[in-house]
Amino acid sequence: MDTAASKKLEIIIPAYRMHSQSFRNALDGITEEAALKRIDNNTNHVIWMTGNLVSCRYWIGNMLGIDDKDPYNDLFKEGRALDESLDYPTLEKLKKSFEAISPKNYQKLLTATDEDLDKAYSFGMNVPFIKENVLNMIGMCIAREDYLFGQIGLMRKLLGLKGMSYDIDKNLTY
Incomplete structure (x- = not known):
């Protein structure tokens, strides 16, 4: 297992x-x-x-200093609501975008310092008990991903598919 520069990411990296x-x-x-x-x-x-x-993966990357832009930002930025009048990309294109940004993020997570993670980052939510910084926003993105996987898991069942497996691909290193 890779070791992060910041102990603050000991929970985030395995979740990622x-x-x-x-x-x-x-x-x-x-x-x-x-x-x-x-x-x-x-x-x-x-x-x-x-x-x-x-979108969450590109958001994390951008917070960590990666310049790559989400090719579908206009459709999904900050959880934009579904709009049936828009043309959405294919599942295959989205998979490729996920695979393009995710390993870069992983490397940045490994090298992020406490100073990087403590930088102010406005959520725009004004929650008094959450410090608005990069570390907590990454945590919010991880929570958002959990929520979305739950939605996909439910849709799998409604589409007549078996539940999501927890199989591990040992060749996936990010």
Whole structure:
């Protein structure tokens, strides 16, 4: 296991890596057609959920100093609501974007210092008990990913698929 420069990331890094595994497992077997289905037009579709997962990864990267831009930022920035009038990317394109940014983020997480993590970062939420800094925003992104995986897990069942597995690909190093 890789060692982080900051002990503050001892919980974040394993969660980040598990989410990289979960991303693949959650989407396994979901077709492009199924990824656009909504239940009673009241739910988000898997494409929207996946786009938000990708958006979280680019957000983390940008906070850590990576200049790469989310190619679908206009569709998903800050959890933008699903808009049926928009053309969303394919599941395959979103997977490629996730795989492009995630290893870069992982390397930045390993080298981030306490000073990097303590930098002020405004959430715009004004929650009095949460210090608005990079570390806590990364934590909020990890929590958002958890939420989105829960939504995808439910959609898997509603689409007639088995629940998400927790299989580990030992070759996935981020």
